[in-house]
Amino acid sequence: MAALKETVETVESIDVDAYKYGFTTDIESEKAPKGLSEDIVRFISAKKDEPEWLTEWRLGAYRRWLTMSEPRWAKVNYPPIDYQDLYYYSAPKTSPGPKSLDEVDPELLRTYEKLGIPLREQEILAGVETRKVAVDAVFDSVSVATTFKEELAKAGVIFCPISEAVKTHPALVQKYLGSVVPVTDNFFATLNSAVFSDGSFVYVPPGVRCPMELSTYFRINEKNTGQFERTLIIADAGSYVSYLEGCTAPKRDENQLHAAIVELVALDDAEIKYSTVQNWYPGDGEGKGGIYNFVTKRGDCRGRNSHISWTQVETGSAITWKYPSCILRGDNSQGEFYSIAVSNGFQQVDSGSKMIHLGRNTKSRIISKGISAGRSQNTYRGQVSAHRKASGARNFTNCDSLLIGDKCGAHTVPYIESKNSSAQFEHEATTSKISQDQLFYAMQRGLSAEEATALIVNGFVRDVLQQLPMEFAVEAQKLISISLEGSVG
């Protein structure tokens, strides 16, 4: 009964204060003036010392953004965002691009230590049980440290902040940036294209199996700051990479905006596994504060037999608006989406996946588990489509929702569109509450109501947890229990 023990321990370890990453780091930072204009876009571009084509690319996106309006179709409610009342660039004041960890502000290192993110390579090596994970740490608008770069370079893998990649590998960046999520894709993606600050860049050369897990840790610290990071991962023919993403933010009364883009490109026979544990600050018990998470994530299975898999555990954010998608372009390509979305308090989640079948014999699978508690609203919104040429396409979708308490909502809105008779689509969804019988059974054996709930919930999401890399699975399991704290009784 390892799972039971784990759950009980987790529940016991819950502090009074459930969100333990809510501290702020006092560090001097350099910011662009508030608001957004062509000058700010140029300012960001200049700060990053970017080539002219990228500055023009950003300006083109900005001009386009001015003509767009915010999407309103998601089942989320929030007051209008004043885009001129935000800082679009904020960086800790240290020498730009520290050469080694010794040059990184110790205050920053302490922040990551508190978050449990290993930035010192030797510490990881000294550890007995951990596998090696290379980390790119992004603090507000800049990347502060990237570990294991040398070891990765030996394998030919490029793993660096995207701002660095623009300089060191301009051809790759220019070729792939915006090729999966076009500049004009949607309101938030266009905004990101204009003002994106940093993020990770990964290139895995043909036939290489990336020797370790890659990971990026995002942290929003500054007040009134939007974080607009951009991640670009390219897996060349026959390569494999597994990538983890984590995020936290301090507790602040104001809402903070996070509009990121993640682009994945998988060429022939390549495989990308992308896992996220999203734990942005969800706001307080009255629904005040928290992160607005408007993210565009898309993978392009461009080559034959390519494979992209998204796994996400969503426990944070006041508002989540995010639909990790796969474009299955190459014949025989595969897309997968596994998601656990837990909402409590006043959180609003509108999330799901899109699987666009374009190539022949493409396969996709969506497993989504939504858990809503408190006064939260949790919506699964997904699309599966097969185009005329997608002969033999297959999709299986399963969305289950669990309701805890009578003041929350759980909704399912799938769009299933088939234009090919040989495409075979199956979709199933259920919504229910935790069965009284199961609760009674567990409580009769001595568990409290909260422990019993956590146990049942962990069983409910097991299908998805199994898809996560091991270290993440343990963290995710704890997160879920913490997120549900106070929802019973």
Added chain:
Amino acid sequence: MNETASQAEIALKSSFERMKNAGAQSLRRGAWEAFSRSGLPNKRDESWHYTDLRAALRAVAPMSGETKTATSAIERKQASCRFVVLDGAFRPDLSDLSLAPSGVAAQSLREALAHGEAEVLAALAGDVDDPAVALNAALMQDGVVLRIAPGTVLDTPLEIANVTSNAGAQSVYSRSLAMVGKGASATIIETLEPLAPSEAQENHALTLRIEDGARLEHVCTVAPQAGAAVRVLSLLATLGAKSALNSFCLIEGGGLLRRQVFALLAGESADAAFCGATLLRGRDHADTTLQVRHEGRGGKSREFFRYVVDEQATGVFQGKVSVAQLAQKTDGAMQSKALLLSDGATMNSKPELEIFADDVVCGHGATCGRLDADQLFYLQARGLPEREAEALLIQGFANEALRLIAREAMRDMLEARVATWLARRDIR
């Protein structure tokens, strides 16, 4: 309406202005205002995403006038007590008024509105927010009002026959009502039957008021129409406590068709089932959109649909089950399956759940695919030619939905219609 009203919307406005003497003026004005706010629905309206009525109704046909048709021309398909609404006008001369069983009162809608009958106006005031329903309420010409007295148990089905003559391009707006009194039990057949294929633009609505403890079987058949026809068929049902509605609809395509069901399970322990089979070929476009809303405790709803889509046709299924916070103990299950028979065929499904109560069991399933190769092989190995084997499997697939019709005679009649439709597939 949008800044610039389209030609079609201007034409509709002038039709509305000509309804000045038609009774229920305040109701019509309210409905027209509701319609004007959105205008003709198009792809950008979430619930009309797959059916663009604005594009289909670029040119609005003139309102239908009086039609003279001999009684014999309207064929009888089943034993029933029939009420004929011809080109939007209730025709007592073509109806079985004298045969109406005791406990059943029939009246024309035009008359009920002219007299300002409170019960009828109240039932119409409960319309849902939908542009096509609002347009129907603003422009309704006539229809039949059926009142079934409390406790009446009817054996003979009552039939509301919406017949369209071959008068060419004309607009028809009919609204019928059936009020099923407490504890009553009845069967209502609703038919859409063109005398000959025409380019009619039809908008029919049926309002059902099912009182506490009443039971209603509803069977609807939609016969094929010409390719240029545009038809909207709405069912607006309100269910009282412990009442039951079992509704089935057979759609045989023809032009653009939108069938929409709005059901409100208002009372406790109401039980509603909606089933249907849709058969499409050519360039047919048929959309079935359901909105089932649970507001009473312990309600139960079932939706069960089958689509057979051949050639270049497009099938649409949208089903939304919403459960209000007070509707605890709701049990909802929805299933839609589509069979695509040709590479040009398209199926769009959007099963939706919107749940605000925690103590519920709700689910939906949707599938889409072609005939199973193993099953075909099995039948062919036993000597059936390919076409026959296919027909057998398709018929079996469609019959799964027909099985849920309670009246055996109706079921047999509809199975025969499915077989006839399939037979035409072979002649091609």
